[in-house]
Amino acid sequence: MSDLKAVLHRYLQASREALLWKLEGLDERDLRLPRTPTGTNLLGLVKHMANVEAGYFCATFGRACPAPEELVPDAAFDDDPQADFYATAEEDPAGVIDLYRRVWSAADATIEELPLDAPGRVPWWPPERADVTLGQVIVHVLSDLTRHCGHADILREQADGAVGLRTEATNIPDTDWAAYVAKLEALADGS
Numbered sequence: 733m734s735d736l737k738a739v740l741h742r743y744l745q746a747s748r749e750a751l752l753w754k755l756e757g758l759d760e761r762d763l764r765l766p767r768t769p770t771g772t773n774l775l776g777l778v779k780h781m782a783n784v785e786a787g788y789f790c791a792t793f794g795r796a797c798p799a800p801e802e803l804v805p806d807a808a809f810d811d812d813p814q815a816d817f818y819a820t821a822e823e824d825p826a827g828v829i830d831l832y833r834r835v836w837s838a839a840d841a842t843i844e845e846l847p848l849d850a851p852g853r854v855p856w857w858p859p860e861r862a863d864v865t866l867g868q869v870i871v872h873v874l875s876d877l878t879r880h881c882g883h884a885d886i887l888r889e890q891a892d893g894a895v896g897l898r899t900e901a902t903n904i905p906d907t908d909w910a911a912y913v914a915k916l917e918a919l920a921d922g923s
Contacts, residue, residue, distance in 0.1 A: 789839035
């Protein structure tokens with residue numbers, strides 16, 4: 733049987749890379765542009781995940797995180813509950829991506845250095861659920877990240893039509909998409 737921690741870590745890394753490839757080749761406007769009624773945007777998803785990984789893999793286990801001054805401070809959420817879901821005018825795409833890579837390096841160190849049953853405490857969770865293990869945290873973050881990768885898939889398709897799991901292997905069939913969409917519209921319309 734494969735080492736569970738290595739398997740979880742591999743899926744975490746693959747999802748990180750999938751999220752970042754959704755930003756490749758787009759200009760800054762497309763990266764920042766909200767594409768949903770709730771303002772979801774590609775660069776904001778990356779900034780959010782940098783903050784998520786910093787909180788769960790660093791703060792939860794009492795470990796140092798790189799560039800805490802670049803992360804969204806807890807107090808910012810009092811004024812703006814969405815503070816980590818968009819890049820400010822002072823934050824450029826390259827800087828947000830670099831921050832995420834630095835945070836995931838710190839997260840990787842936590843994963844590599846601690847056993848899956850290492851205890852941690854999530855300070856922002858209710859006290860009755862705040863005590864966790866590294867294994868629980870990896871699963872929690874992986875679940876959050878893959879959800880946001882799905883968001884990024886849709887946002888990127890809206891931006892320029894790019895779809896799929898990876899640029900080199902999209903996992904998308906070669907089909908007549910216009911006919912497929914027309915078929916689904918007909919089904920939705922009851923035709």
